[in-house]
């Protein structure tokens with residue numbers, strides 16, 4: 315019997331060989347990519363990608379369609395071979411290992427459940443391949459974790475989309491992989507089910523403590539679920555950090571626009587003094603904390619998030635340490651319950667978006683009103699002025 | 714209202730369709746019925762005219778000289794050729810769909826060649842080849858020839874099935890620790906089974922049925938179709954009709970069984986939801 319408890323490690327090529335011995339309650343492992351590049355012909359789908367995913371984190375890979383997210387995951391899973399670079403899991407270089415020899419499991423974008431097997435056998439598939447002694451019992455536990463134990467004997471074709479998605483998740487999870495890869499697993503679900511599954515997925519990740527790499531093109535999903543988010547664009551990582559870091563201090567125009575909304579005003583640096591950068595924006599002087607500015611000379615973009623801006627009547631007195639632009643005319647007011655979104659057209663600067671919480675009930679500024687826009691300098695960020703200010707703007711018609 | 718009632722009443726289409734369907738069935742079934750009927754003929758020397766009813770041929774189907782020997786020969790050749798062609802054809806089909814290699818498109822095209830070449834040409838060419846290699850025509854050459862001409866049909870049948878398989882399934886298997894060998898046996902093969910079974914049946918019926926190519930390449934070896942052809946000159950013994958009838962009945966039972974099983978599976982699936 316003592317023999318039985320060690321069978322999990324017998325298969326040296328299996329996942330147990332690379333990380334923790336027992337296959338249950340594993341805590342995941344670090345995932346490292348160093349200079350990983352994938353070329354399809356002359357097209358670079360993934361371009362010199364370097365990143366580290368710490369063990370036990372919920373890591374989101376966020377980017378628009380076609381930016382190379384799936385390709386990156388496939389290289390980690392071993393289903394695609396990198397053109398150059400290396401991949402490590404728990405410190406072990408796995409670049410040369412085949413897919414079935416890596417301690418990694420994937421929840422596929424299309425689920426890829428085995429149609430000829432029952433739900434239970436689907437979930438037990440990986441356990442059986444590794445000759446885990448109590449495969450069926452563990453598969454049942456896995457189904458319980460995703461709350462589908464009553465569907466064990468069905469075929470995948472007899473499940474709804476959401477149920478299939480959960481079976482795919484259970485099938486990967488029961489193996490307690492060092493790294494679990496999720497390729498837009500919620501993409502096919504409707505909005506309500508999707509929000510529900512986001513909470514569920516987060517709960518499961520906290521419960522099992524594995525390293526999750528979650529691919530999505532939904533910025534809200536990435537921000538609500540992940541500990542760390544890497545924003546990917548055209549095969550490269552634009553920026554990596556916690557959701558709050560990325561939101562409060564975007565370092566590229568793409569991130570500023572793709573993650574939430576930003577007002578970006580083109581200007582030119584006039585002075586750098588006492589940790590502040592003074593920028594001339596269409597005749598108005600705005601200041602940016604030096605450590606929040608990517609560039610401190612020449613052309614820059616001065617950025618501020620819409621909810622940081624206050625609208626002031628055109629004639630109100632101002633404290634002179636605020637950043638103020640205007641006056642401008644309110645061209646659009648859209649009331650959304652908890653908040654109101656204003657569009658303000660400022661001559662010479664363009665249109666700025668402003669979010670105001672409806673603390674006093676209802677919109678406080680009328681359409682057509684003349685207002686000035688003010689915000690605290692510490693919320694301001696500075697970006698490289700040579701990029702197109704609309705880079706990464708999410709097309710609302712598509713989203 | 715009146716238009717609907719008129720449609721439900723008598724119309725030309727309602728009468729013509731059953732009549733033509735009936736005629737077509739008659740046309741198809743008369744030769745079969747004739748074969749079955751004459752297996753009960755109390756034939757003396759010739760089984761060409763009705764002489765009276767008897768169960769003699771059915772009681773002793775091997776009564777006529779050589780008829781059962783030829784039948785067993787055909788069965789043996791059929792089973793061997795089916796096994797060979799199915800294994801080979803399945804491997805070719807999987808390779809053609811799943812792997813990129815030099816000459817793949819040429820292979821895709823060439824596989825159709827034996828299907829479109831006239832059988833006499835194939836048969837004569839094979840014989841020429843066997844003779845030039847100094848291989849004595851007989852059992853072995855017949856099996857080789859049958860594998861050769863039925864493998865194309867297997868490839869085409871199985872290939873359609875492989876192409877309809879989601880390649881992600883094999884990737885999922887690999888992701889779940891299955892080596893490519895295990896991924897094939899645990900995922901690809903079970904999903905291909907219906908296609909492979911259909912291909913095997915097709916290969917068997919092609920082999921069992923073949924006369925032209927067999928006639929060129931069999932030497933003194935006699936298969937059932939060859940036996941029937943040779944004895945046609947003297948009159949086919951009613952035992953041949955018995956064997957023909959049995960084969961027909963077996964095929965019929967098989968088709969019905971497959972249909973019933975499929976319907977049962979559908980009903981079970983519907984009930985499970």
Ligand SMILES: Nc1ncnc2c1ncn2[C@@H]1O[C@H](COP(=O)(O)OP(=O)(O)OP(=O)(O)O)[C@@H](O)[C@H]1O
Pocket residue numbers: 354359377378379380381382383384385386531
């Ligand atoms: N096998 C392939 N051959 C050629 N090009 C490919 C291949 N696989 C992917 N690509 C290309 O690489 C790029 C990245 O593809 P990938 O599937 O990684 O995108 P993605 O970020 O996952 O997009 P989505 O959000 O739409 O799933 C795309 O432009 C795609 O056309």
Ligand SMILES: [Mg+2]
Pocket residue numbers: 383384385423497
């Ligand atoms: Mg993708």
